[in-house]
Amino acid sequence: MLELSILGFLAEGPLHGYELKERIKALTGHVRPVSDGALYPAISRLVAAGRLDQRTEEGTGAAPRRVLSLTDAGRADLLQRLRAPKPVEISDQVRFNTVLAFLRHLPDPREQAAVLRRRLDFLRTPTSFFYDDGSPVRAEDTGDLFRRGVLRVARATTAAEVAWLTEAVAELER
Incomplete structure (x- = not known):
C-alpha cells in the first residue's frame, strides 16, 4: 500500500x-x-x-x-494496481481507502465501477468479528455489552458504505 x-x-x-x-x-x-x-x-x-x-x-x-x-x-x-487490487486491498478497510483515494486516476468509469463492485460483494458476504460454534455472532445475540457495541458500529459503518458504493456504481455506469 x-x-x-x-x-x-x-x-x-x-x-x-x-x-x-x-x-x-x-x-x-x-x-x-x-x-x-x-x-x-x-x-x-x-x-x-x-x-x-x-x-x-x-x-x-x-x-x-x-x-x-x-x-x-x-x-x-x-x-x-488500481484495476486489479489484491483481495486484501478489497477486504481491509484502510487498504481499500488507499485504493479509493486514487481510483479517480483510472480513466474508464467501468473499471472504477468494477473495483467498487468487488468491495460491495465483499461487504455483502455475511461475516462477524466473533463466532459461536462456527456461526457468526450478531449484535442482538451477544450478552457482552462491548462486543455488541463493536458489532453495531460495524453494521452501521457497513450499511453507510454499501449505500455510498451502490450510488457510486450507479453513477459510474450511467
Whole structure:
C-alpha cells in the first residue's frame, strides 16, 4: 500500500520526500504510520524499477532535496494496481481507502465501477468479528455489552458504505 500511495500522490504532481511523507501520513494517519525506514527504501525500489524519476533541487535554507516524479512506467503500474487490487486491498478497510483515494486516476468509469463492485460483494458476504460454534455472532445475540457495541458500529459503518458504493456504481455506469 505504501508503493500505491507513492505512485498515487506523484500522479498528481512532483513532490519531495518530506511532502510525500506528510501526504501519506494524512491519508493513513495513526492507523498505519509511515516511517523513513519504510518510505525511502520504497522510493529507492520504485526509482530502480523505473517507476519514478528523481532530481536534486536546492533546499530553501536547508540541504538540497530530492524531488520525485512519476514516469510513464510508474503511471502504468499505478493504473494496473488500481484495476486489479489484491483481495486484501478489497477486504481491509484502510487498504481499500488507499485504493479509493486514487481510483479517480483510472480513466474508464467501468473499471472504477468494477473495483467498487468487488468491495460491495465483499461487504455483502455475511461475516462477524466473533463466532459461536462456527456461526457468526450478531449484535442482538451477544450478552457482552462491548462486543455488541463493536458489532453495531460495524453494521452501521457497513450499511453507510454499501449505500455510498451502490450510488457510486450507479453513477459510474450511467
